[in-house]
Amino acid sequence: xxxxxxxxxxxxxNKPAVKExxxxxxxxxxxxxxxxxxxxxxxxxxxxxxxxxxxxxAYYRPSTGEMLGPFGKLMFDLYKAVSSAQxxxxxxxxxxxxxxxxxNYVLSENQMTLLDELDEQKILEQxxxxxxxKLQQDVEHKLQVFTNDFNETRATKADTLExxxxxxxxxxxxxxxxxxxxxxxxxxxxxxxxxxxLEKVNGEYIIDDLKDFLAVAYSITDDSVDWNVLFDMFKExxxxxxxxxxxxxxxxxxxxNIQSSKSLDYIVQHISQDFTYETKxxxxxxxxxxxxxxxxxxxxxxxMAKIETEQKESKASSICMxxxxxxxxxxxxxxxxxxxxxxxxxxLSVLEYTEPLNYLKTFLVEFVKKAIxxxxxxxxxxxxxxxxxxxxxxxxxxxxLKLSDEVTxxxxxxxxxxxxxxxxxxxxxxxxxxxxAENIINRVVSDANETARGYIIQGTQNLITIGKTVKxxxxxxxxxxxxxxxxxxxxxxxxxxxxxxxxxxxxxKIYLFVQLMQTYIN
Numbered sequence: 451x452x453x454x455x456x457x458x459x460x461x462x463x464n465k466p467a468v469k470e471x472x473x474x475x476x477x478x479x480x481x482x483x484x485x486x487x488x489x490x491x492x493x494x495x496x497x498x499x500x501x502x503x504x505x506x507x508a509y510y511r512p513s514t515g516e517m518l519g520p521f522g523k524l525m526f527d528l529y530k531a532v533s534s535a536q537x538x539x540x541x542x543x544x545x546x547x548x549x550x551x552x553x554n555y556v557l558s559e560n561q562m563t564l565l566d567e568l569d570e571q572k573i574l575e576q577x578x579x580x581x582x583x584k585l586q587q588d589v590e591h592k593l594q595v596f597t598n599d600f601n602e603t604r605a606t607k608a609d610t611l612e613x614x615x616x617x618x619x620x621x622x623x624x625x626x627x628x629x630x631x632x633x634x635x636x637x638x639x640x641x642x643x644x645x646x647x648l649e650k651v652n653g654e655y656i657i658d659d660l661k662d663f664l665a666v667a668y669s670i671t672d673d674s675v676d677w678n679v680l681f682d683m684f685k686e687x688x689x690x691x692x693x694x695x696x697x698x699x700x701x702x703x704x705x706x707n708i709q710s711s712k713s714l715d716y717i718v719q720h721i722s723q724d725f726t727y728e729t730k731x732x733x734x735x736x737x738x739x740x741x742x743x744x745x746x747x748x749x750x751x752x753x754m755a756k757i758e759t760e761q762k763e764s765k766a767s768s769i770c771m772x773x774x775x776x777x778x779x780x781x782x783x784x785x786x787x788x789x790x791x792x793x794x795x796x797x798l799s800v801l802e803y804t805e806p807l808n809y810l811k812t813f814l815v816e817f818v819k820k821a822i823x824x825x826x827x828x829x830x831x832x833x834x835x836x837x838x839x840x841x842x843x844x845x846x847x848x849x850x851l852k853l854s855d856e857v858t859x860x861x862x863x864x865x866x867x868x869x870x871x872x873x874x875x876x877x878x879x880x881x882x883x884x885x886x887a888e889n890i891i892n893r894v895v896s897d898a899n900e901t902a903r904g905y906i907i908q909g910t911q912n913l914i915t916i917g918k919t920v921k922x923x924x925x926x927x928x929x930x931x932x933x934x935x936x937x938x939x940x941x942x943x944x945x946x947x948x949x950x951x952x953x954x955x956x957x958x959k960i961y962l963f964v965q966l967m968q969t970y971i972n
Contacts, residue, residue: 481520492724494871497720506713507806512720515653517660523631524704525663529626530642531701535692536622537640541885547797551687552615556608564596568746570753571787571794577757578777586754593750599745605678605739612738614680618667622692624666629659653721661720664714664729671706671732689882769966773959774812782810782857783843784864784871785902793874796881798888799895801864803902807857810909813963814854820825822847822916825956828944829923834936843919846912853909860901870894903971909965917960924953 509521542548557565566572568589572906622925627639632655634646653660658840664761681695708714718725758767784809792799826847863870873894880887926934927950935941942949 473928476708478782478971480721492649492727494720494723497716500719501713501716504713504716505711506708510653510717510720511650514650515721516634516650517656517717517905518650518867519633519648522630522651522875523645525626525629525633526642526645526648528701529630532622532624532626532693533640533642534690535618538688538690538692538883539623543885544797548615548619548736549742550681550797552611553608555606555611555683555686555737558599558604561596561599564592564599565746567597568592568750569794570613570749571790573750573753574757575787577761582758582761588756589750589754590935593747596746600739600743605737605761608739609737610676611683613733614675614677617672617675617733618677618680624663625659628655629663632656632659638916653717657718658723660714661729664718664730667705668709668729669700669731669733670707672733677702683916698736765876766966766969769962770809773962773966774809774816779816780808781815782808782861784868785861785898789864789871792878793891793895796888796932797897798881799892801895802899803906803970806906807902809963810906811857811861814850814857814909817959817963818847818850821853821956821959822850823943825920825952826957828941829935830942832937832941835934839934840919842915846915846919849912850909850916853905853912857905860898860905864898864916870898906971910964910971913960913964917957917964920953920957920960924957927953 494512500509501507501512506520508518509524510517510610539545542961554562559893573585573589580588627637630637630646632651633648637646654852675696677698681698714838715729718729719725719802770777770779782804785801785804786806789804793800826843833840860867865871866875875882876893877891879889881891923934926932932938938949945952
């Protein structure tokens with residue numbers, strides 16, 4: 451009985467497509483190959499009848515091949531529903547930030563802690579005090595634990611989230627406006643106060659747009675996608691609701707109804723006269739976890755290799771000890787590594803020259819304004835030598851004094867109340883929903899870095915000038931008959947230590963400091 455019922459239902463479902471008499475069917479089968487145009491017309495006629503019986507037949511007029519206002523209304527409703535999300539995605543300068551948010555969302559607390567400890571700045575800070583071999587062993591252990599914590603469940607959750615996000619983003623970013631513009635040429639983008647004038651449109655004019663829409667729209671009906679997890683992530687990572695879960699479920703239900711009715715598929719077939727057309731959706735899956743782990747491992751190991759190379763080649767900490775008596779002298783208050791912490795959390799540009807500019811300011815205060823000033827006052831001011839020979843050193847010394855004041859002013863500009871610092875402080879909370887705020891902060895930081903680099907180069911060049919002159923003066927001092935300075939013996943009474951030793955110490959300090967600066971600006 452069930453078999454009979456199934457056969458009956460099958461036959462009933464096929465009736466719309468088989469309404470010809472036996473003789474008509476026979477004639478069609480005999481002549482369709484010899485008269486393909488007539489066969490096409492017959493099939494188009496039957497397809498038109500099928501469309502007229504579907505739930506969404508009002509979208510299209512088969513007799514004229516025109517898409518009608520109700521389809522335009524569908525596009526308008528969808529455009530309005532996703533407009534907030536579309537604007538958000540469009541204004542995001544770095545789309546990769548979304549993949550990072552997906553991964554961060556699935557990380558365990560232990561992984562978040564390890565990720566913070568593997569931060570570049572944290573490793574660099576440790577490298578100043580921890581022996582390299584021990585630091586490398588510690589970093590490798592943390593990388594291994596971090597990677598092993600990505601169990602199958604966590605990885606699957608990340609991949610599922612990425613799929614849901616990609617489908618959601620594609621649907622929201624679809625160009626509904628372009629289709630609406632074809633219905634109403636006067637329609638303005640993101641205008642939702644009133645329904646546009648939805649005139650009928652030649653189907654051939656929007657056939658490609660329609661195919662693209664169906665490919666994107668049918669993707670959201672995939673029952674394997676867990677939309678709840680995606681929307682939970684949005685609540686935690688975004689400062690505003692892109693689209694409510696309730697509205698999103700209504701959209702999915704609407705698209706499912708359209709899909710099950712096959713109305714738009716039939717319409718595409720009729721417009722294109724392609725009876726084999728069938729909407730195909732495809733999702734190109736690529737694991738987000740594997741490339742993420744690979745990047746962290748690569749970046750971290752490259753950083754360790756860089757640290758090792760720098761320690762072997764420059765031994766900057768050793769140079770600082772020789773110059774300042776400490777590996778970490780502090781003179782600046784605001785242009786410091788601490789300024790970078792909130793910027794790094796949001797993936798923004800950071801201050802790049804905190805260490806060398808701090809060293810420069812310390813050197814200017816503790817050495818230029820003391821030892822070099824004493825040397826300058828005695829040798830340049832009191833010394834009897836050609837002004838053309840002393841001019842380069844004199845000019846360089848004056849430039850350094852001026853530079854010291856400029857660096858202090860610049861440092862104060864980075865304070866929370868300073869002209870640069872206040873911009874960053876004000877705009878930082880807005881970066882979550884305003885890409886323009888990110889751009890301004892990045893520009894402020896970039897300008898600060900350029901200024902700092904300029905100061906370092908300027909200070910280094912002036913110190914090189916002074917160093918070269920001091921070297922010449924040392925060589926002149928030991929001559930039986932000095933050529934440059936005529937009154938060396940008279941000058942010795944103005945300083946407490948021997949002139950040669952005093953001059954050599956100044957030259958050595960300048961030489962070491964120039965070496966230190968070159969490790970940062972080369």
